Amino acid sequence: MNAIIGMNELAIRDYGRPETMEYLRDIRQAGATLLSIINDILDFSKIESGHIQITAARYDTASLLNDALAIIRIRLGDKPIELLADIDPSIPAFMTGDEIRVRQILLNILSNAVKYTNEGFIKFTARCDIIGDEAVDLIFSVEDSGIGIRREDIGRLFGDFSRVDLGRNKNIQGSGLGLSITRLICRAMGGDVTVTSEYGQGSVFTATIRQKCADYVPMGGIEGKISYRAEVGAIRFTAPDFRVLIADDNAANLKVAAGLLAPYKMKVDTCLSGEESVALVKENNYDLVFMDHMMPGMDGIEATKAIRALGGRFDELQIVALTANAISGMKEMFLENGFNDFLSKPIEIPKLDELIERRVPLERRHKAKAITKGVADAEFIGIEGLDTAKGMAMTGGNCANYRSVLELYCRDAESRMGFLELAHAERDLKNFTTQVHALKSASASIGATAVSQEAASLEDAGRRGDMDAIREHAEEFRENLAALIARILSVIRPEVSGDVQTIGEEVITRLASALSAEDVGAADKIMAELSLAPLDSASSRVISEISDLLLISEFEEALGRLKEFK
Ligand code: ADP
Secondary structure: OOHHHHHHHHHHHHHOOHHHHHHHHHHHHHHHHHHHHHHHHHHHHHHHHHHHHOOEEEHHHHHHHHHHHHHHHOOOOOOEEEEEEEOOOEEEEEEEEEEHHHHHHHHHHHHHHHHHOEEEEEEEEEEEEEOOOEEEEEEEEEEOOOOOHHHHHHOOOOOOOOOOHHHHOOOOOOOOOOHHHHHHHHOOOOOEEEEEEEEOOOEEEEEEEEEHHHHHHHHOOOOHHOOOOOOOOOOOOEEEOOOOEEEOOOHHHHHHHHHHHHHOOOOOEOOOOHHHHHHHHHOOOOOOEEEEEOOOOOHHHHHHHHHHOOOOHHHHOOEEEEOOOOOOOHHHHHHHHOOOOOEEEOOOOHHHHHHHHHHHHHHHOOOOOOOOOOOOOOOOOOOOOHHHHHHHHHHOHHHHHHHHHHHHHHHHHHHHHHHHOOOHHHHHHHHHHHHHHHHHHHHHHHHHHHHHHHHHHHHHEEEEEEEHHHHHHHHHHHHHHHHHHHHHHHHOOOOOOOOOEOOOHHHHHHHHHHOOOOOOOOOOOEEHHHOOOOOHHHHHHOOOHHEEEEEEEEOHHHHHHHHHHO
16 A cells, blocks of 8 residues: 555656656556455455355366466566476366366465475465265365475464565565455365475475365376466467357457467457347357457347347357456356356457457367467657557557557547537536447547547546536537547548559569468568558558458458459
């Protein structure tokens, strides 16, 4: 709290200076840490006061273990740590128990191993003891080559709020509640957690829980299928047969999401409303739907309910909520409403990668060829009010993507202008709030931080029904947004001076060969080149279509479009 309050003071005093951004980033980091501590405390007090709810439902053991290891692999970042797994193939494939709590146990002891190990290895072992006809004891152990724990501290580890060896660990964040929570959950599941450790050498945490066995078929070996080493930023697999639908009322957001998914080479469809998403889901066999939460008309929750109500295969369809309101407790709300998972907007690439790891079954994955990086260098001219480096990173780190997202952003924002008028807000506050909400996340994802913040405070005012605040700021927001759009357009669609031209033969040949070789890097480069040229309208149109197709890796179709044009 000291850090948060202190830095906020600095930000207020320094308002308007570039350093302010740095303070604000620190506040965000400190805020996130505080939030996770508060969540621990809430969870702990809920469990302590006897409100631990262990629900029982059937779950797939291999996918649970896989999920946990996938998350930990990403948390390893670039620490020089080898993650090993030794998983007994005779563990039953399906259990009955509280999957979320089991996952919490695993993540707790695995992430402690990551936190308190600087180099070497982390070894995860899973075994089972069959107890009678229906139950098994699952025994998970996590061994690390980390800093270890002093003998005299071991007894205190599971105490509430207890953190040991603070001299060495002063830079590691934590509440000291993780292990107490883990122990309470294990005990509530008829087991316990224990530790052995040698100071300076490493530790072994062992958690045991009793679970009902839903199906005695052995799970089989999953080890060979897990790749253990973290490779941050690299796509490890593609899933060309995996079908995805993205529903979002904001076209720029759709483009960003499709662009971020492009390296996985999935079949991606998009739509602009809840109603359309339900219709498309009925017609097609999707594996995963990304569903925006706030949409005018049928919102994401209503659409998901409508899909689940169809029954049959629609019960199994994976639906992931996309939301710009990433507050604690949201995730539970979504899970209770039929969603399987949750992703906050603007989408962060590592979070998306974690989610894809969790959601695409092993048998649907193909080994990725080396990924060519797009044109990542900033060809962009500074646009006031736009953090282009951030925007580019958010849209997949390449110029052509960013340019077309900006184009869409402007088109989308222009179409919302009418709804931002004060008179409209007075008439239909709900719709006004939905519009500024959409602009909040779209602006954040192109790097227009200030406009996004203005939209956020108008959204808050809209939710509170605070018409005074809206009267005070709505007009200014409209003006700022219009000015931003004009600045962006002046860069991406410069007034054509001199002769407009069609696409040259030589460029067409180069582009065609990049498209047939499916060389994303080369194609992006040519597209970036073309987008700077003063093209006539037919050429601009075809280039924009090809750029859309490229975003979703439809090389063949893009080539077809190019040939038609020629
Ligand atoms: P924290 O949030 O502080 O990590 P925990 O309850 O999870 O809280 O752990 C309590 C303390 O136990 C930690 O502060 C740390 O000192 C110690 N600890 C936990 N796991 C390990 C480990 N794998 N290696 C060394 N020390 C550990």
